[in-house]
Amino acid sequence: MKLNIALLAGDGIGPEVIDQAVKVSDAVAAKFNHEISWTPALTGAAAIDAVGEPYPDETHDICANSDAVLFGAIGHPRFDNDPSAKIRPEQGLLKMRQKLGLFANVRPTFTFPSLIDKSPLKRDRIEGTDLIILRELTGGVYFGERGRKDDGDTAFDTMTYQRFEVERLARKGFEMAIKRGKKLCCVDKANVLEASRLWRETVQALEKEYPEVEVSYEFVDAVAMRLIQWPKGYDVIITANLFGDILTDEASVISGSMGLMPSSSVGSKVSLYEPIHGSYPQAAGKDIANPLATVLSAAMLFEDFNLPDEALAIRDVVNKSLAEGVVTEDLAEGGKAYKTSEVGDWLAANI
Amino acid sequence: MKLNIALLAGDGIGPEVIDQAVKVSDAVAAKFNHEISWTPALTGAAAIDAVGEPYPDETHDICANSDAVLFGAIGHPRFDNDPSAKIRPEQGLLKMRQKLGLFANVRPTFTFPSLIDKSPLKRDRIEGTDLIILRELTGGVYFGERGRKDDGDTAFDTMTYQRFEVERLARKGFEMAIKRGKKLCCVDKANVLEASRLWRETVQALEKEYPEVEVSYEFVDAVAMRLIQWPKGYDVIITANLFGDILTDEASVISGSMGLMPSSSVGSKVSLYEPIHGSYPQAAGKDIANPLATVLSAAMLFEDFNLPDEALAIRDVVNKSLAEGVVTEDLAEGGKAYKTSEVGDWLAANI
Ligand SMILES: CC(C)[C@H](C(=O)O)[C@@H](O)C(=O)O
Ligand SMILES: CC(C)[C@H](C(=O)O)[C@@H](O)C(=O)O
Numbered sequence: 001m002k003l004n005i006a007l008l009a010g011d012g013i014g015p016e017v018i019d020q021a022v023k024v025s026d027a028v029a030a031k032f033n034h035e036i037s038w039t040p041a042l043t044g045a046a047a048i049d050a051v052g053e054p055y056p057d058e059t060h061d062i063c064a065n066s067d068a069v070l071f072g073a074i075g076h077p078r079f080d081n082d083p084s085a086k087i088r089p090e091q092g093l094l095k096m097r098q099k100l101g102l103f104a105n106v107r108p109t110f111t112f113p114s115l116i117d118k119s120p121l122k123r124d125r126i127e128g129t130d131l132i133i134l135r136e137l138t139g140g141v142y143f144g145e146r147g148r149k150d151d152g153d154t155a156f157d158t159m160t161y162q163r164f165e166v167e168r169l170a171r172k173g174f175e176m177a178i179k180r181g182k183k184l185c186c187v188d189k190a191n192v193l194e195a196s197r198l199w200r201e202t203v204q205a206l207e208k209e210y211p212e213v214e215v216s217y218e219f220v221d222a223v224a225m226r227l228i229q230w231p232k233g234y235d236v237i238i239t240a241n242l243f244g245d246i247l248t249d250e251a252s253v254i255s256g257s258m259g260l261m262p263s264s265s266v267g268s269k270v271s272l273y274e275p276i277h278g279s280y281p282q283a284a285g286k287d288i289a290n291p292l293a294t295v296l297s298a299a300m301l302f303e304d305f306n307l308p309d310e311a312l313a314i315r316d317v318v319n320k321s322l323a324e325g326v327v328t329e330d331l332a333e334g335g336k337a338y339k340t341s342e343v344g345d346w347l348a349a350n351i
Numbered sequence: 352m353k354l355n356i357a358l359l360a361g362d363g364i365g366p367e368v369i370d371q372a373v374k375v376s377d378a379v380a381a382k383f384n385h386e387i388s389w390t391p392a393l394t395g396a397a398a399i400d401a402v403g404e405p406y407p408d409e410t411h412d413i414c415a416n417s418d419a420v421l422f423g424a425i426g427h428p429r430f431d432n433d434p435s436a437k438i439r440p441e442q443g444l445l446k447m448r449q450k451l452g453l454f455a456n457v458r459p460t461f462t463f464p465s466l467i468d469k470s471p472l473k474r475d476r477i478e479g480t481d482l483i484i485l486r487e488l489t490g491g492v493y494f495g496e497r498g499r500k501d502d503g504d505t506a507f508d509t510m511t512y513q514r515f516e517v518e519r520l521a522r523k524g525f526e527m528a529i530k531r532g533k534k535l536c537c538v539d540k541a542n543v544l545e546a547s548r549l550w551r552e553t554v555q556a557l558e559k560e561y562p563e564v565e566v567s568y569e570f571v572d573a574v575a576m577r578l579i580q581w582p583k584g585y586d587v588i589i590t591a592n593l594f595g596d597i598l599t600d601e602a603s604v605i606s607g608s609m610g611l612m613p614s615s616s617v618g619s620k621v622s623l624y625e626p627i628h629g630s631y632p633q634a635a636g637k638d639i640a641n642p643l644a645t646v647l648s649a650a651m652l653f654e655d656f657n658l659p660d661e662a663l664a665i666r667d668v669v670n671k672s673l674a675e676g677v678v679t680e681d682l683a684e685g686g687k688a689y690k691t692s693e694v695g696d697w698l699a700a701n702i
Contacts, residue, residue: 075542079542088542090542090543094543120472120473120476120579120580120581121471121472121473121579122471122472122473125471141492141510141543141544142543144507146544146545146546147545148545148549150513152549153513153514153515154511154512154513154514154549155511155512155545155546155548155549156495156509156510156511156512156545156546157509157510157544157545157546158507158508158509158510159492159507159508159509159510160505160506160507161505161506161507162501162504162505163504163505164504189593189596191426191430191439191441192441192445192492192493193492193497193508194497194498194499194506194507194508195497195506195507195508197506198499198503198505198506220596220597221596221597221599221600221601222600222629224575224597224598224600224601225600225601225603225604225609228471228472228579228601228604229471229604230471242540243597245540245571245572246571246572246575246594246597247575248572249572249573249575249576250572250575250576250579250601252576253576253579253580258576278573
């Protein structure tokens with residue numbers, strides 16, 4: 001197979017972790033006789049600095065014309081504490097999601113046998129956790145009208161959902177559930193929000209089309225609790241953009257390390273693969289960031305192109321590196337801490 | 352002291368747990384020579400059934416003319432899966448918060464030495480946790496305009512904040528922090544939401560008035576993670592209504608049991624005290640619900656009336672009941688499970 005992949009390294013540790021995913025993917029391609037051509041493109045604060053725009057048209061063209069996008073991270077602290085900044089790196093991410101139509105963010109949560117004791121949660125609570133949070137990614141309060149009134153003293157954001165947006169996400173959730181544990185949980189705040197009531201009624205209307213799936217409805221506050229108390233109770237969770245943002249980060253503690261959790265964002269055409277950790281600016285340029293979440297995101301990419309052996313090869317080599325302690329300092333725990341690039345080299349060599 | 356307390360038992364297990372808090376408070380009043388007169392009033396599904404309204408005017412008058420309100424829980428499952436229900440119990444809670452001006456919800460998170468091993472989190476992560484989440488309670492997306500468009504196919508909710516709303520909550524947070532660990536964390540989503548940017552700029556403007564407080568700003572998704580990874584990193588958290596709803600429930604897992612976490616809601620005049628657990632309908636009427644969160648909410652009430660010895664007497668007897676295993680089935684763990692009413696009797700007798 002020939003794959004054209006757009007490479008959006010972004011900010012902070014983005015470029016470093018992306019480099020390792022490229023090495024590993026190239027090794028997989030060599031082994032399985034595929035050809036990957038990578039096209040780098042600017043995004044985030046890096047793009048603001050270079051061309052004044054966090055998701056330039058040129059970058060969009062590259063993404064739209066590729067088979068998939070591999071993405072690092074976006075964000076820079078100099079924008080975070082400046083509420084008045086007009087242009088911010090995150091706008092690039094949101095624009096990209098919207099323009100590429102990436103309406104569903106798939107975030108698996110699982111544990112690694114060799115890392116289970118790194119979790120802040122007790123082993124018996126998390127061992128065997130295998131859930132997917134399917135987060136709506138191009139709607140909700142992220143994309144509604146927002147602004148100021150009363151001389152800037154009143155700020156507002158609008159949380160909006162349309163039925164078709166809920167329906168297409170929910171269908172994806174049902175289809176995933178059928179292939180897995182056959183349980184779907186719709187997470188909302190229907191006791192307060194009208195948008196959540198639309199979610200609930202839309203999902204309820206679909207239930208009869210998927211009789212083999214057991215559907216439940218839970219409030220987001222309760223789930224924020226239960227996800228930690230008993231994550232094994234969940235299979236596929238579908239939820240709105242903002243709730244998904246919060247719950248997926250929360251769920252990452254189960255695995256013990258955000259540095260391990262991959263994600264994909266899918267839509268009608270090209271899909272995007274990215275680690276769920278952020279740009280981690282404190283570590284940028286130090287060659288210490290954990291590249292595994294990005295490498296595992298590449299595994300999700302191969303899987304989506306119906307190349308399960310290639311995906312498995314990546315997962316196997318990641319497990320091997322964990323078992324043999326070829327890990328960055330966040331996982332080293334007294335043992336030798338390898339550099340980001342050394343981990344990448346080792347993984348590529350061992351594919 | 353003479354106290355007039357409005358008693359809003361509400362739904363589900365509300366009446367049962369409220370009964371125990373009354374017993375214990377009366378015992379405290381007897382011991383310390385106070386006089387409490389309790390005035391019961393209808394709220395929630397119970398009020399809908401009786402008078403068609405979840406927070407009737409009569410109930411409001413009783414609350415507004417009392418010194419404090421002791422509240423049980425609200426909510427009934429028959430409304431949850433009926434997105435079209437026009438009148439819902441939760442509306443009563445929201446109306447009450449708004450009409451009583453209860454703009455700040457104070458939710459402490461701490462651990463009990465005798466229960467620490469019940470937490471899903473490891474002991475070393477949580478031992479000594481002592482944080483307060485101060486949740487804004489009368490603004491944000493809970494109270495903005497909401498509705499449907501396009502024949503019901505589009506639903507919207509509006510998240511709105513005014514500068515004065517943020518400022519009065521933030522001042523309360525700064526004042527609490529001064530009396531405690533001197534750290535304040537403003538939790539928002541300022542990289543996306545305009546309302547969050549108003550929060551950030553308002554809190555930033557107050558920093559110089561409280562130079563002894565160390566202020567930080569974190570995104571809600573990151574906090575959802577860090578709260579579990581390292582709760583001891585937080586002292587006072589201030590946050591918007593919706594984020595506070597999610598984070599306070601999440602934080603309750605630290606203590607190992609939602610059945611233990613009290614709260615107060617304060618405003619300009621009368622304050623309200625309630626357990627953070629919900630109406631737990633499955634347990635209603637069975638005399639098995641854990642009354643300790645409500646009892647500890649009564650302790651917060653005494654404290655706010657500047658009666659620290661009375662508050663301490665309650666906390667001491669609760670600790671004693673935990674140490675001696677006089678607990679409901681959720682905490683019994685193989686030992687004898689006491690009834691809700693038995694726990695209340697024991698606590699009152701041991702004050
Ligand atoms: C950077 C930010 C805008 C983004 C989001 O909130 O979606 C991030 O937290 C994520 O989850 O990808
Ligand atoms: C019942 C519900 C409306 C309420 C809320 O969301 O505020 C509850 O979850 C709470 O936290 O008190």
